[in-house]
Amino acid sequence: MSEQNGMNLTLYVWRQKGPNATGKLESYQAHNVSPDESFLEMLDEVNEDLIKKGIEPIAFDHDCREGICGMCSQVINGVPHGGQDRTTVCQLHMRSFKDGDSIYIEPWRAKAFPIVKDLVVDRAALDKIIQSGGYVSCHTGGVPDGNAIPIPKKAADYAMDAAECIGCGACVAGCPNSTAMLFTGAKVSQLAALPQGKAEAAQRVREMLKTLEECGFGNCSNHYECQAACPKGINVKFIAKLNREYMKSIFIK
Amino acid sequence: MQILKSVIGRKILMAITGQCMVLFAIVHVLGNSSIFMGPNGGLINAYAEHLHAFPPLVWVFRVVMLVLLCIHVFYGITLTLENSAATPANYAVKRHLKANFASENMIWTGLIMLAFIIFHILHFTVKLSSLGVAEGTDALGRADVGTMVITAFHNAGYAAIYIVAMIALFLHVSHGFQSFFQTVGLNNDRTQCCFTGIGKLVAFIVAIGFISIPALILCRFI
Numbered sequence: 001m002s003e004q005n006g007m008n009l010t011l012y013v014w015r016q017k018g019p020n021a022t023g024k025l026e027s028y029q030a031h032n033v034s035p036d037e038s039f040l041e042m043l044d045e046v047n048e049d050l051i052k053k054g055i056e057p058i059a060f061d062h063d064c065r066e067g068i069c070g071m072c073s074q075v076i077n078g079v080p081h082g083g084q085d086r087t088t089v090c091q092l093h094m095r096s097f098k099d100g101d102s103i104y105i106e107p108w109r110a111k112a113f114p115i116v117k118d119l120v121v122d123r124a125a126l127d128k129i130i131q132s133g134g135y136v137s138c139h140t141g142g143v144p145d146g147n148a149i150p151i152p153k154k155a156a157d158y159a160m161d162a163a164e165c166i167g168c169g170a171c172v173a174g175c176p177n178s179t180a181m182l183f184t185g186a187k188v189s190q191l192a193a194l195p196q197g198k199a200e201a202a203q204r205v206r207e208m209l210k211t212l213e214e215c216g217f218g219n220c221s222n223h224y225e226c227q228a229a230c231p232k233g234i235n236v237k238f239i240a241k242l243n244r245e246y247m248k249s250i251f252i253k
Numbered sequence: 254m255q256i257l258k259s260v261i262g263r264k265i266l267m268a269i270t271g272q273c274m275v276l277f278a279i280v281h282v283l284g285n286s287s288i289f290m291g292p293n294g295g296l297i298n299a300y301a302e303h304l305h306a307f308p309p310l311v312w313v314f315r316v317v318m319l320v321l322l323c324i325h326v327f328y329g330i331t332l333t334l335e336n337s338a339a340t341p342a343n344y345a346v347k348r349h350l351k352a353n354f355a356s357e358n359m360i361w362t363g364l365i366m367l368a369f370i371i372f373h374i375l376h377f378t379v380k381l382s383s384l385g386v387a388e389g390t391d392a393l394g395r396a397d398v399g400t401m402v403i404t405a406f407h408n409a410g411y412a413a414i415y416i417v418a419m420i421a422l423f424l425h426v427s428h429g430f431q432s433f434f435q436t437v438g439l440n441n442d443r444t445q446c447c448f449t450g451i452g453k454l455v456a457f458i459v460a461i462g463f464i465s466i467p468a469l470i471l472c473r474f475i
Contacts, residue, residue, distance in 0.1 A: 012345070026344055078348035104346040111339050138297045176352055177336035207257075218339030219332045220264065222432040223361065226351035232336050237441040244438030 006023040006203030013047065013058055014106045016115050025104070028058075036097035039064060039082065041071060042094055042107075058143035060119040066093040067231065068170035070166030073173070074119050075106040080229040086230040088168065108169050110178035111216040123169050125215035126193030127184060130167075132211035133204035134187040136196045155193050164232040172230030182226040184208050185242035186234050192245050202234065202249035209246065261436075263328045268436035270325040271429050275455070277318065278422070281463035294399025295473060298391050301398045328366055333360045362425040369418035376411075377401065404471035415467040423460035427453045436465040 011031040016023025030046050037045075040062050048059035063071040072089035076082035082092045097103065105119065113121040149157075163186070171182035188205050191197025195205070220239060227236045256262030284304070290296040305311055355362070380386040382399075387404035391397040406412045430452030434440045440448060469475050 004328070014345075074345075075344060078344060078346040081349065083350065106344055109340065111341050114342050133311070174350070176340070176349075176357065178339040179336075206259075209260055216339055218336040219260050220436075221332070221336065221356065222353035222428070222435050223349075223356045223409055224254050225350060225352045236435070237445070240435050240438050240440040242438075243261055243265070243436055244258065247265070247438055250256060250262075 001157050002194075005029065005095065006034055007097065007101070009033055009042075009097060009100070009120040012102065012104045013118070015058070015118055016107075017100045017119060023118075025106075033097075033122055035093065037094045038065070038090055039076070039092040039094065039172065040090050040097055047207070056071045059116075059120050061120050062090060066218045068166060070168035073108050073123070073169055075104075075108065075173055077104050080108070080170075080173040082230050085234045086231055088166075091231075108173035110169075110172050112178065112180070113169060113172065116149045121169075123167075125217070126167050126169060128215055129184055129208050129211050130187065133200075133207035134191070135251075136191065137200060138196075140196075142237060146245045149193060149195055159190045159193040159209060162186040162193070162234065162238050165230075165234050168231060170231060171226035171234070172217065175220075176223055176225060177217070179218040179219055179220050180212055180215075181217075181220040181235065181239045181242060182230065182234055185236075185238035185240075189238040189241040189244050192198055202252035205242065264436050266324055267332070268433040270321040271447055272433040273321050274318075274325065275426055275433075275459075278426070278459050278463075279455070282459050284383065285463060288399060288402060288466060288475065291312060294403055297398050297402070298393075298395045302395045305472060319395045322367075322370070322446045326363070329360065329363050335336060351429075355424040359425060359428060362421040365418060365421040369414070369421070373418075374413065376405070376424050402466070405475060406467040407473075409471060412467035412471040416464050419463045422463070423456045426456035430455055 011028045011030055012025045013028060015026045026048055028050070030042055030053075030122075031049075033045070036090050039061070043058060043060060057090045061071045061073055063069040066071075066089060067088045070088070074081070074089050075091065076092070081087060081089050082096070084092055084096055098188055107113075107115050107119045108121045110124070112125040113123055115121050120220075165183060165186040167183065169180075169183070172178055172180050188201075188208060191204060192201045222236075224236050227234065256265070284300055285297070287296040287300040288294040323401070349357075375381045376384050376386065380388055385405075385408075388398075388402050389397045389400060406415070431440075431445075431448040432452075434444070434448045467475075
């Protein structure tokens with residue numbers, strides 16, 4: 001990439017010193033950004049510049065940088081993960097922007113996700129939901145033979161579609177009500193579709209929903225913003241399945 | 254009662270009560286259409302007389318509708334308050350990908366409907382004298398509903414109130430109808446667009462049906 005082909009961008013980044021500090025949007029310039037860079041690499045370069053200038057670098061979450069860990073959590077220009085279909089921030093490339101663009105970068109905003117610093121939020125609430133029922137309680141032992149438990153292909157595919165959730169929290173960040181119904185629905189649906197998970201389905205849905213409420217998430221009002229924001233394209237049919245599983249659980253002790 | 258505490262349980266109650274009221278609106282608009290038949294809104298008087306022929310049933314029906322409305326409004330308001338508590342800070346920039354005007358303004362279209370229902374009952378059921386309702390009987394000695402409605406809608410102000418309220422009804426039902434199926438779990442990726450389409454169509458037909466009455470009377474077609 002030659003020097004003159006790089007883009008110059010204006011970033012408006014949410015800066016907040018700590019959980020209880022007051023945050024605000026600060027403006028920074030990103031110079032000579034290559035369209036081949038990922039969004040996080042662009043932020044890395046901005047941070048190097050900031051360090052050289054003696055300014056505290058922007059804190060942001062990241063881990064695998066290959067779109068599967070669910071750590072990168074930024075609302076870019078008003079959309080979680082930047083709005084490119086089925087793409088996490090780390091897989092969003094600077095070729096989706098053009099020279100002179102202004103980019104607003106904010107953290108996930110929800111009562112259940114308190115800000116730790118700058119763009120870093122605490123997503124432990126999602127772990128709490130999983131801990132309250134997102135598992136099968138029996139000991140499974142070693143790895144079983146491939147076809148030891150016969151599962152129809154359709155059920156396996158359905159469970160896999162739900163299991164694609166990486167727990168990034170974009171569904172909560174995009175939701176006007178900050179609810180985690182898509183996240184919870186995906187896990188409840190995945191386990192309810194499989195023979196190992198069916199046995200505890202009723203108890204699971206009750207416990208997970210109770211925890212969801214305790215963590216301070218809102219209620220679903222069917223905007224379907226979550227599916228549109230999800231980098232894995234988890235379908236809202238899993239929320240309908242969650243509702244169905246809840247209805248069933250009312251009649252099971 | 255577990256269902257009254259659960260996040261989804263309360264939503265299910267809202268969905269069922271809401272859909273019952275949609276059914277009521279459909280029957281109501283069909284009944285109202287009798288004003289188009291017969292001279293001077295004639296047939297609506299016969300319809301109204303039959304409807305009120307057995308007062309105990311009318312009162313049971315009114316109580317049931319009131320209970321449905323109260324449940325729907327109570328949970329509508331409490332769930333909305335909980336939702337705004339769950340989102341304490343707003344984004345500086347927010348772009349919605351899927352949410353629309355109707356889905357985002359359910360609480361406001363709902364409150365407009367609530368205010369309208371109260372007004373409508375005071376207007377045509379209680380027939381509050383300060384609202385200038387033309388009470389009387391027709392040649393057959395029945396309550397003259399046709400004349401009452403026609404007189405009221407010759408007033409542009411009253412016609413406008415009814416028309417605006419029915420636009421709110423359209424927005425509310427266009428999101429609410431499909432929302433019911435999702436909330437009670439009778440939905441998947443194949444049925445989603447079908448329910449959305451049917452919901453908009455039902456909302457449109459019901460709203461147009463209701464709006465046609467004040468609009469046509471105001472334009473002196475009836």
